[in-house]
Amino acid sequence: MPSALKADGITVQFGGVVAVDNVSLDVQQGTILGLIGPNGAGKTTLFNALTGFVPLKAGRIALHGQDVTHLAPHARVRAGMGRTFQTERPFEELTLLENVLVAAFLREPKRRHAEQLAMQVLEQVGLADRHDQPALDLNLARRRRLELAKALAVQPRVLFLDEMMAGLNPPALKEMIGFVRELAAQDLTIVMVEHIMEAIIELSDHVIVMANGHVITEGLPREVIEDPRVITAYLGED
Numbered sequence: 001m002p003s004a005l006k007a008d009g010i011t012v013q014f015g016g017v018v019a020v021d022n023v024s025l026d027v028q029q030g031t032i033l034g035l036i037g038p039n040g041a042g043k044t045t046l047f048n049a050l051t052g053f054v055p056l057k058a059g060r061i062a063l064h065g066q067d068v069t070h071l072a073p074h075a076r077v078r079a080g081m082g083r084t085f086q087t088e089r090p091f092e093e094l095t096l097l098e099n100v101l102v103a104a105f106l107r108e109p110k111r112r113h114a115e116q117l118a119m120q121v122l123e124q125v126g127l128a129d130r131h132d133q134p135a136l137d138l139n140l141a142r143r144r145r146l147e148l149a150k151a152l153a154v155q156p157r158v159l160f161l162d163e164m165m166a167g168l169n170p171p172a173l174k175e176m177i178g179f180v181r182e183l184a185a186q187d188l189t190i191v192m193v194e195h196i197m198e199a200i201i202e203l204s205d206h207v208i209v210m211a212n213g214h215v216i217t218e219g220l221p222r223e224v225i226e227d228p229r230v231i232t233a234y235l236g237e238d
Contacts, residue, residue, distance in 0.1 A: 003062070004029040004189035005050070005158050010059035012042075012049050019045040021213040022058075027158070027206075030187040032180070034194060034204030034221065038234050041210040043193045044086070044162070050191070051083050051160055052076045064157060077106060082156025086163050088143040090135035096122060096146055097131040103153035121152040125179060141172035148179065158189045165196040177202055197225060209233065 005027040012020040020042045027033045037043050048054045050061060052073035061069045068076050090099050100118035101111075108114040122128045125145040130138075135146060144164055151159060161180065165173055177199055184190055184203070194200050200207060201221045208218040211233040217224060224230060 002029050002064075003027065004031075004064055005191065006062045007050060008060045010046060010049055010061070011057045012045050012054055013057040018057075019213055020049060023210070023213075023215055025208060027189055027191060029189055030184065031205040032184050032190040032192065032203050034192055034200040034207040035210065036194060036197075036200055036207060036224075037210035037216075040212075041233070042213040043210050045213075046210070047083075047160060047162060047191070047193050051081055074106075077154050077156075080157035081160065082151040082154045082158070083160035084144075084147045084151050084162050084164055086166070088147045090138070090143065090146055092136035093134060095132050095134055096127055096138075096149075099135050099146060100149050100153050103150040107153070107155050117155075118149075118153055121149045124152060124182075125149045126175075141168055141175070144168065144172075144176065145179070152183075156188070158191065159183065161190060161192040161194070163193055163195065165194055165199045168196075173198065201225070 003026050008024045010020055010023045011018065023046055035043050045054060049056055052071060060067065063079050063081060066079060068079055071079065097118055100122060101114055104114040104117045108117050119128060119131060122131050125148050127142065127145055127149060138146060165176055168176060180190065180203055204221045206218065207221050207224045209216050209224055209230050216229050216233060217227050
């Protein structure tokens with residue numbers, strides 16, 4: 001199976017602090033990589049490095065064989081990356097359709113085609129019936145779905161999900177897991193940073209665990225979460 005995303009020796013440094021230290025990964029087409037670890041492990045920094053939001057001190061990133069190491073975030077989007085953000089910041093006075101149009105125009109410069117694409121992804125995430133409502137009216141679960149719709153509107157080949165499940169109640173969590181599972185079934189490659197272990201176990205094909213900027217272990221979800229090194233990283237020696 002071909003690599004959709006490959007990163008070698010990713011190192012990120014802020015002043016004298018090495019936030020990500022020589023991390024490599026290889027995500028195969030159509031699979032889901034779960035990236036977990038305690039707070040301060042370097043997950044979000046790695047995530048931002050892969051998507052172009054923080055510069056590398058060292059390393060290389062390839063998207064479907066194309067070197068994207070030095071591309072700006074918007075150029076990586078055009079190359080095939082899409083991402084969500086931990087904190088949703090929709091244009092609250094705009095409708096859901098207008099919010100998604102902002103992203104859709106990156107792929108479809110003609111408004112009619114962009115609207116068709118925006119409605120298609122709103123349908124995917126179960127928000128098509130609310131397309132003319134302002135984003136201000138959305139609860140947390142629907143804001144997350146709108147965030148997902150915006151990421152899908154750029155038609156990514158690799159989708160990065162940044163803690164999409166955090167704070168969701170059990171029904172909304174189950175619903176979001178279902179959305180992500182459907183996306184993977186469509187051969188979309190997904191990299192997800194997540195603290196909700198239910199989502200990691202149910203969705204991930206492979207899991208990487210980070211602590212203090214390093215990868216401490218990786219493998220199948222259930223094997224990884226039972227690893228003593230992972231338990232220690234989360235809970236401490238005692």
